Amino acid sequence: MERIPILRMGKLLLVTIQVDMHDRLAMTLQDDLTSRIVKDSAKGVLIDISSLDVVDSFIGRMIGDTAAMARVLDAETVVVGMQPSVAITLVELGLALPGVRTALNVEKGMALLTGTEPL
């Protein structure tokens, strides 16, 4: 597959990262996501990384950059489903994702973005 699907749920967009990222895929995702934020007037972006067991500095930066792009388009990003080992690695890499909010799972992330109780 050459692109990561972006699912719309109301005013939110959900991206589930399942595959190993490489430069081209990350750029395609950022292009697609920024277009969709504008097209769908999205107010928030959920990035699910629950299937990632490991992250490297590339993916860490990619997430941070994507969140920054969303922010300038007035959409808030919440990273959900981070595994404990990934949290350890990110901080060890010096990538503490400043400005990116996190939530344990998609439900909690949706609640955070919509300001409501979990479904």
Place this chain on the structure above:
Amino acid sequence: MERIPILRMGKLLLVTIQVDMHDRLAMTLQDDLTSRIVKDSAKGVLIDISSLDVVDSFIGRMIGDTAAMARVLDAETVVVGMQPSVAITLVELGLALPGVRTALNVEKGMALLTGTEPL
């Protein structure tokens, strides 16, 4: 990645298929999904196949089987995001997914399962 993440949203589970399926991955998905339906008391399953450009008889059967497993666990399955070319192929393969409901996107699928208007 060796497994496909299953995201919970209220009483629904969302599975986004992005990678090429093979026997082991399909079996892992079915194991995981049936366990999660029971554990989370899920009433519905959304299978997003928007990133699949092609399907073969293996994946067609896998979707049909997964839906049948969910049904005997009292959860309804909705396949969302099917591309037109995939619809053509499925019917040509003789796999018209009997008993599986479909919706154009995740929002419409959620509305179908929860009996509410789209978010």
